[in-house]
Amino acid sequence: MVGMRVLDAPRALVFDMWSDPKHLAQWWGPDGFTTTTSTFDLRPGGVWRFVMHGPDGRDYQNRIVFEEVVRPERIVYRHGGAEDVEPVQFRTTVTFEDLGGKTRLTLHARFPSPEERDRVIRDYGADKGMAQTLSRLADYLASIG
Amino acid sequence: MPDPLSTTFAALADPTRRAILARLALGETSVTELAEPFEMSLPAVSKHLKVLERAGLIARGREAQWRPCRISPDGLRPVDDWLESYRRLWNERLDRLETYLQELQAKDKAGTEKKRGPKR
Numbered sequence: 502m503v504g505m506r507v508l509d510a511p512r513a514l515v516f517d518m519w520s521d522p523k524h525l526a527q528w529w530g531p532d533g534f535t536t537t538t539s540t541f542d543l544r545p546g547g548v549w550r551f552v553m554h555g556p557d558g559r560d561y562q563n564r565i566v567f568e569e570v571v572r573p574e575r576i577v578y579r580h581g582g583a584e585d586v587e588p589v590q591f592r593t594t595v596t597f598e599d600l601g602g603k604t605r606l607t608l609h610a611r612f613p614s615p616e617e618r619d620r621v622i623r624d625y626g627a628d629k630g631m632a633q634t635l636s637r638l639a640d641y642l643a644s645i646g
Numbered sequence: 647m648p649d650p651l652s653t654t655f656a657a658l659a660d661p662t663r664r665a666i667l668a669r670l671a672l673g674e675t676s677v678t679e680l681a682e683p684f685e686m687s688l689p690a691v692s693k694h695l696k697v698l699e700r701a702g703l704i705a706r707g708r709e710a711q712w713r714p715c716r717i718s719p720d721g722l723r724p725v726d727d728w729l730e731s732y733r734r735l736w737n738e739r740l741d742r743l744e745t746y747l748q749e750l751q752a753k754d755k756a757g758t759e760k761k762r763g764p765k766r
Binding site: 504514 | 733737747
């Protein structure tokens, strides 16, 4: 998990913040950045192309592919493409939880796994996702650190 | 030579190796014991251990007979540092989203006296 926040706003409104580039432009970029969207298509297989303009004048091209869109509960997307410089591709699951007027927003990064994953999960009962394993190991790290 | 982070991720990009790490997080153990739940041959397990060892994720004792495997938490530090940059980015984003939502809702309240609100 990379982030969690309880927001003082109804779930539908929080989901709107993700489904309209106008809203996204208001909060997406890192501090000091602005975001310009060229393509935005929020549905499975749809692409969000945007440029983040850095305070130093540099532009950062970004591409997000949506994999799952369940309004107003969940969005799953993959960041980057083959040309991306990041060493690892990962999927992010955004969950919107209705807390009666408030909304819990949770961000979960999952790492890609090889094709045999399903088989191994079945055969070894190793149904622990990367994130889970990592967080356990991180706990372990903290406990001995 | 790939960069260290890629080596670490390559080592982690296998469910069996992650399961081995998860097991070792509970304490050190021998290769034989490690192989048991996986229904794998010892050479196959050794192969996985070599990958993990090369990535600095585990260490193995040098005792001739029983070479205990243990986790090397420092090996995960590059991954944790890498993730930390995303955690930071997301925290900043969530701060801005929170502020923006407050502004939007305040404006909404001020603009219309009518009850609106998708309250459910």
